Amino acid sequence: MRNTRDTQLLFVLSKPGRRAGRLPACDVPTADIAELLPTAAVADAPPALPEVTEPQIIRHFLNLSTQNMSVDTHFYPLGSCTMKYNPKRNERAAAMPGFADLHPLSPDAAVQGMLHVLYEMQQYLSEISGLPACSLQPAAGAHGEYAALLVAAAYFRDRGELEQRRRVLVPDNAHGTNPASAVMAGFDTVAVKTLPNGGVDMDDFRGKLDDRTAVLMITNPNTVGIFEPNMRVIADEVHAAGGLVYLDGANMNAILGITRPGDFGADMQHYNPHKTFSGPHGGGGPGAGPICVTDALAPYLPAPIVERVGSGSSVVGSQESEHNAAATNYPLPPTLYRLSYDRPKSIGRVRSFFGNVGVLLRAYCYIRTHGPDGLKRVSENAVLNANYLLSRVKHILPVPQGDRCMHEFVASGSKIKKEKGVAAMDIAKRLLDYGYHAPTVYFPLTVPEAIMVEPTETESKETLDAFAAALFRITEESPELLHEAPHSTPISRPDEVQAARSPCLCARWD
Amino acid sequence: MPYLYNTPEDQREMLAAIGAESVDDLFAPIPDDLKLGRALQLPAAMCELELDQHLRELASANQHAGNAVCFLGGGSYDHFVPAVCDVIGSRSEFYTSYTPYQAEASQGNLQAMFEYQSLITRLTGMEVSNSSLYDGASAAAEAVLMALHAGGKRTKIVAPASLHPEYRQTIATYLECIDAELVTLPCPAGVIDADELAAAVDGDTAAVLLQQPNFFGCVEDADRVAAVAKDAGALLISVFDPISLGILKRPGDYGANIAVAEGHTLGTPMSYGGPYLGIMACDQSLVRRMPGRIVGETTDRRGNKCFVLTLQTREQHIRRDKATSNVCSNQALFAVRAAAYLSQAGPQGLKETAELCLHKSRYLAEQLCASERFSMAFEAPTFKEFVIRDRDNDVAGLLQQARSAGYLAGLPLGGWYPELSDCLLIAVTEKRTKAEMDALVGVLAGSRHARLAAVD
Ligand SMILES: Cc1ncc(COP(=O)(O)O)c(C=O)c1O
Numbered sequence: 007m008r009n010t011r012d013t014q015l016l017f018v019l020s021k022p023g024r025r026a027g028r029l030p031a032c033d034v035p036t037a038d039i040a041e042l043l044p045t046a047a048v049a050d051a052p053p054a055l056p057e058v059t060e061p062q063i064i065r066h067f068l069n070l071s072t073q074n075m076s077v078d079t080h081f082y083p084l085g086s087c088t089m090k091y092n093p094k095r096n097e098r099a100a101a102m103p104g105f106a107d108l109h110p111l112s113p114d115a116a117v118q119g120m121l122h123v124l125y126e127m128q129q130y131l132s133e134i135s136g137l138p139a140c141s142l143q144p145a146a147g148a149h150g151e152y153a154a155l156l157v158a159a160a161y162f163r164d165r166g167e168l169e170q171r172r173r174v175l176v177p178d179n180a181h182g183t184n185p186a187s188a189v190m191a192g193f194d195t196v197a198v199k200t201l202p203n204g205g206v207d208m209d210d211f212r213g214k215l216d217d218r219t220a221v222l223m224i225t226n227p228n229t230v231g232i233f234e235p236n237m238r239v240i241a242d243e244v245h246a247a248g249g250l251v252y253l254d255g256a257n258m259n260a261i262l263g264i265t266r267p268g269d270f271g272a273d274m275q276h277y278n279p280h281k282t283f284s285g286p287h288g289g290g291g292p293g294a295g296p297i298c299v300t301d302a303l304a305p306y307l308p309a310p311i312v313e314r315v316g317s318g319s320s321v322v323g324s325q326e327s328e329h330n331a332a333a334t335n336y337p338l339p340p341t342l343y344r345l346s347y348d349r350p351k352s353i354g355r356v357r358s359f360f361g362n363v364g365v366l367l368r369a370y371c372y373i374r375t376h377g378p379d380g381l382k383r384v385s386e387n388a389v390l391n392a393n394y395l396l397s398r399v400k401h402i403l404p405v406p407q408g409d410r411c412m413h414e415f416v417a418s419g420s421k422i423k424k425e426k427g428v429a430a431m432d433i434a435k436r437l438l439d440y441g442y443h444a445p446t447v448y449f450p451l452t453v454p455e456a457i458m459v460e461p462t463e464t465e466s467k468e469t470l471d472a473f474a475a476a477l478f479r480i481t482e483e484s485p486e487l488l489h490e491a492p493h494s495t496p497i498s499r500p501d502e503v504q505a506a507r508s509p510c511l512c513a514r515w516d
Numbered sequence: 517m518p519y520l521y522n523t524p525e526d527q528r529e530m531l532a533a534i535g536a537e538s539v540d541d542l543f544a545p546i547p548d549d550l551k552l553g554r555a556l557q558l559p560a561a562m563c564e565l566e567l568d569q570h571l572r573e574l575a576s577a578n579q580h581a582g583n584a585v586c587f588l589g590g591g592s593y594d595h596f597v598p599a600v601c602d603v604i605g606s607r608s609e610f611y612t613s614y615t616p617y618q619a620e621a622s623q624g625n626l627q628a629m630f631e632y633q634s635l636i637t638r639l640t641g642m643e644v645s646n647s648s649l650y651d652g653a654s655a656a657a658e659a660v661l662m663a664l665h666a667g668g669k670r671t672k673i674v675a676p677a678s679l680h681p682e683y684r685q686t687i688a689t690y691l692e693c694i695d696a697e698l699v700t701l702p703c704p705a706g707v708i709d710a711d712e713l714a715a716a717v718d719g720d721t722a723a724v725l726l727q728q729p730n731f732f733g734c735v736e737d738a739d740r741v742a743a744v745a746k747d748a749g750a751l752l753i754s755v756f757d758p759i760s761l762g763i764l765k766r767p768g769d770y771g772a773n774i775a776v777a778e779g780h781t782l783g784t785p786m787s788y789g790g791p792y793l794g795i796m797a798c799d800q801s802l803v804r805r806m807p808g809r810i811v812g813e814t815t816d817r818r819g820n821k822c823f824v825l826t827l828q829t830r831e832q833h834i835r836r837d838k839a840t841s842n843v844c845s846n847q848a849l850f851a852v853r854a855a856a857y858l859s860q861a862g863p864q865g866l867k868e869t870a871e872l873c874l875h876k877s878r879y880l881a882e883q884l885c886a887s888e889r890f891s892m893a894f895e896a897p898t899f900k901e902f903v904i905r906d907r908d909n910d911v912a913g914l915l916q917q918a919r920s921a922g923y924l925a926g927l928p929l930g931g932w933y934p935e936l937s938d939c940l941l942i943a944v945t946e947k948r949t950k951a952e953m954d955a956l957v958g959v960l961a962g963s964r965h966a967r968l969a970a971v972d
Contacts, residue, residue, distance in 0.1 A: 013627065043899075047738065047765055060600060071607045110592050112578075118577050186835075190842055354685050358653035361789065363791075495620035500822050500824040504814045513634035
């Protein structure tokens with residue numbers, strides 16, 4: 007039941023004299039602030055925050071939360087975002103005081119359990135990518151792209167080639183973060199054309215590849231959900247031209263244990279553990295953006311990296327796989343793992359502290375829960391679900407890429423747009439009325455009226471059938487109804503033009 | 517596998533509908549020679565119980581703020597996290613949703629972020645806030661990029677040595693591949709010398725950074741720093757401590773143009789360094805250069821007030837290589853937690869928290885300096901952190917001794933500042949009690965007596 011009274015802005019709910027938090031009395035001698043700090047530095051009054059009670063805060067935010075769709079409440083087939091189920095055991099693990107209450111600058115000897123997890127994560131991610139060196143530092147996929155491109159720049163600088171290699175080639179169906187990261191890393195971007203199946207246009211690629219190329223950034227499976235048909239040739243040609251291949255790992259959910267970027271020619275990649283390894287998306291974040299690279303690029307990775315000191319035994323003696331099998335030895339030797347800052351060629355830091363550890367810890371839980379077979383089963387089922395849904399949807403909306411896909415596919419609303427004037431956005435909005443989060447729309451930019459669907463492996467056949475049926479019904483509905491959709495959500499379509507033209511970005515007060 | 521639905525029968529039906537022989541068939545587009553052809557070398561699967569036991573064991577191998585007494589600071593602090601933050605932060609509709617592209621199905625997130633932005637503008641006295649960046653250091657680096665763009669041909673950034681070393685390192689990394697230069701101003705007295713700053717700043721300076729209170733815990737003369745920056749036509753970037761604003765002047769009060777902070781202290785635990793909350797607020801005139809998601813108020817078709825992501829033409833998904841930044845995923849969940857934190861604190865709670873930090877840290881500093889072994893490294897007044905010098909120059913030994921007694925006593929500074937290798941940075945939050953501090957003093961000051969006694 008909606009409660010709109012308590013979802014008024016906090017500033018409206020505020021009343022002078024109310025408060026929620028109380029603090030302990032000060033148990034040490036105090037003095038006047040004026041004696042302790044220069045007057046010029048001290049504010050006349052504390053910031054005018056709202057004055058509300060604890061029950062008010064809870065009712066306010068919980069009622070707000072019910073206005074969201076989420077993975078726990080709805081099918082959320084948002085293409086490219088891998089909105090899979092977020093396991094609850096991972097949440098519990100990340101909240102354990104032994105992890106949640108760790109100070110990031112603790113001495114290594116005090117955090118051996120944590121470093122064990124992070125060291126293992128470096129190993130796991132390297133194994134899954136086929137790229138031997140790993141940095142867990144970047145805070146999101148885009149941050150990983152940026153860090154890896156700085157690594158590439160440092161590598162070329164070291165070889166005296168950076169002046170010459172100014173270009174990063176980016177297929178035109180790549181995610182927007184790819185070209186944006188390349189520019190931040192100081193490169194010029196060159197767009198490479200792609201074909202209707204999402205594959206790289208080889209003529210265009212060959213015309214643009216030369217000795218000015220530093221990096222080709224490629225997404226594979228690509229953003230229409232197809233495994234790049236010429237992957238190996240492309241990688242070989244980039245390497246022959248002296249360039250490096252960057253793999254945007256946003257779509258790793260399709261290939262876990264099946265093929266590895268390092269084996270198909272990538273020199274570096276990022277992961278989105280918040281996609282592939284089930285980190286919850288948090289309404290937009292947090293993510294993490296660990297990167298893996300070849301041995302040649304390893305010296306340039308951000309510092310610190312977790313190192314295992316000597317060949318001691320494992321921190322804990324619980325089940326390890328054969329290759330990890332280690333004698334039980336607990337309590338631990340004090341410094342089995344340590345943070346290594348001694349990396350003279352490193353690009354330095356891209357943020358403070360170690361990384362988005364809480365997200366990495368959830369990913370660790372996910373990998374340990376699945377094991378090697380389980381991860382492969384994840385990808386198999388993600389691909390099976392996507393192909394199944396494609397087989398249902400292609401009769402309703404054309405899927406230009408063809409009959410098969412990997413973990414996602416892109417349907418096009420251009421026919422229905424032409425025939426009935428119904429836009430991809432109309433369909434997306436109407437799906438909300440049917441109780442489904444909308445797919446990603448208008449991305450990739452290369453497919454007109456793109457509707458990008460990624461069901462993930464954590465959905466049932468029944469859900470996929472029901473979603474396809476809803477989509478079919480929508481295409482039969484009157485355009486007028488669809489233009490005005492959604493009809494059942496807390497609000498109808500917002501006026502985005504007004505929002506951008508006269509921005510109101512914070513509550514107006516007094 | 518615990519999260520998969522498809523039964524063998526489902527699989528058969530689905531494959532039939534697809535027109536595929538087998539699941540392997542679906543992977544036919546991947547050439548055989550690129551396939552792995554072996555199992556990944558990873559540990560075998562664990563059930564929930566095994567995983568839980570494994571993690572508990574690992575967690576118990578850590579010394580943390582729950583089983584040790586934490587006096588560590590340097591940008592991450594053991595502040596109290598109220599229960600409301602955990603309850604709201606673990607609400608599925610918040611933490612399992614994605615960026616609110618579909619406003620109609622995301623009003624909860626959008627309003628919570630709008631409220632966060634509003635709270636941050638009030639907290640900082642700045643005109644606009646975005647809805648979060650990764651962390652304090654990368655927010656500072658993004659602020660520097662903003663200032664460079666706003667500054668046209670200006671290519672110099674001046675940062676004092678009193679700015680967090682990891683923030684300076686992050687900024688240096690961000691500037692390495694573009695045409696800009698980071699100049700570090702030495703701070704031998706622990707604070708910025710305004711005359712030295714004035715000498716370092718010129719018409720080529722795009723921005724001056726100021727950390728308030730600074731990395732050493734000292735309170736800077738923000739007004740003078742602001743005046744120097746302004747005289748040179750440079751922007752002032754303030755790196756502030758959100759909790760300190762219960763007492764100290766806000767960045768907007770002393771004329772900061774961009775204000776950034778590490779916001780984990782607003783209701784998110786330390787978690788070994790992340791995920792955290794990068795706060796960024798700025799002048800209205802800079803908003804179109806600001807990185808990250810921004811939520812705005814508008815109306816829907818029925819004329820109802822509502823919220824939506826706005827000014828998106830700044831962003832990578834629209835502008836690609838022309839975007840103001842590459843940020844896509846941010847730290848939205850911690851913005852929501854911060855909104856909950858700031859509402860539960862209210863003006864009075866924030867003030868009292870800040871006062872407790874101030875009084876308690878001053879108490880600990882005095883007690884330590886009462887021992888012959890320790891002295892304050894700097895004269896400038898401090899807020900919740902301070903640097904003490906160990907006259908015996910045995911910081912490593914002190915920390916080791918304290919740790920075995922259950923105290924994470926402070927951060928050694930020698931790694932970042934060789935001239936401070938005999939110094940410790942100690943932080944005191946509202947959580948620390950007199951008893952804990954007295955005991956720490958006993959351990960630190962007592963260790964000399966113990967050692968001398970042992971020598972005797
Ligand atoms: C293909 C692709 N690349 C990169 C990214 C950027 O990742 P993040 O949002 O973690 O920065 C995304 C995420 O939306 C993506 O879908």
